[in-house]
Amino acid sequence: DTEVTQTPKHLVMGMTNKKSLKCEQHMGHRAMYWYKQKAKKPPELMFVYSYEKLSINESVPSRFSPECPNSSLLNLHLHALQPEDSALYLCASSPLRFRGTGELFFGEGSRLTVL
Amino acid sequence: SQQGEEDPQALSIQEGENATMNCSYKTSINNLQWYRQNSGRGLVHLILIRSNEREKHSGRLRVTLDTSKKSSSLLITASRAADTASYFCATETGGGNKLTFGTGTQLKVEL
Numbered sequence: 430d431t432e433v434t435q436t437p438k439h440l441v442m443g444m445t446n447k448k449s450l451k452c453e454q455h456m457g458h459r460a461m462y463w464y465k466q467k468a469k470k471p472p473e474l475m476f477v478y479s480y481e482k483l484s485i486n487e488s489v490p491s492r493f494s495p496e497c498p499n500s501s502l503l504n505l506h507l508h509a510l511q512p513e514d515s516a517l518y519l520c521a522s523s524p525l526r527f528r529g530t531g532e533l534f535f536g537e538g539s540r541l542t543v544l
Numbered sequence: 545s546q547q548g549e550e551d552p553q554a555l556s557i558q559e560g561e562n563a564t565m566n567c568s569y570k571t572s573i574n575n576l577q578w579y580r581q582n583s584g585r586g587l588v589h590l591i592l593i594r595s596n597e598r599e600k601h602s603g604r605l606r607v608t609l610d611t612s613k614k615s616s617s618l619l620i621t622a623s624r625a626a627d628t629a630s631y632f633c634a635t636e637t638g639g640g641n642k643l644t645f646g647t648g649t650q651l652k653v654e655l
Contacts, residue, residue, distance in 0.1 A: 433586075460641050471632055471645035472587065485642055519586060523641070530641040532577060535586035 435520050435536035443544050444510060450539045452503040452520030460530060461503040462521040463495060466538070472519055478503060479525060510543045517541075548633045548646025556652045563620040565649040567633030568613075574636045576609055576616050577643070581630045590618075590631075623653045 433454045442448050452461065460479050464472035477485035478497040492514075494506040503520055517540050521533040548569045557563055567576070575594045579587040593600045593609045593616070600607045606619040620627055633646040 471648050477641055530636055530643060532589035532592055537586040
């Protein structure tokens, strides 16, 4: 199984809602990532988890709260978002290597619209 | 902050022609990777080249890396309509599994 599965595919939420994005992989990868991508822009790194611990937070606002309950699951909890947070949210995983990361395996993304 | 700048931003070619995309980056890297993204979809890894490598091939793809110029190029030979997509270079720096994407090239291959 070489898939990264993201749910939901589409999410519409109001600025006062609380919702979550979910990501799952069964490749035994111990690094998992959240990226944010706006239209016609490159993906921007948000968070990296290594061995289920948060290793990188790219100064992301606290209205985004990541969680890694186990080595296969990654969540992104959303609360009090702004319309400018509307974007494609991409999850990825990779094996952890001694000398840096290898290829990243991406899910198809969750398209978020904040009204 | 973006590490890589790609050019051209957009490229339109006929099927069967070769496509070349260039990536320049700012700081020293562990490796450089290329990804493809079809419209609104997830990214697919194409090829990884390490900082001590100069050239790598995979099928119709050829990647070069010049660390002295901090640049890389991706050549797609004998392009097909199915190659139409956005192509991103991504650089890994430091030791923290941080992969930073370049600005991307939109490739359109016409029949």
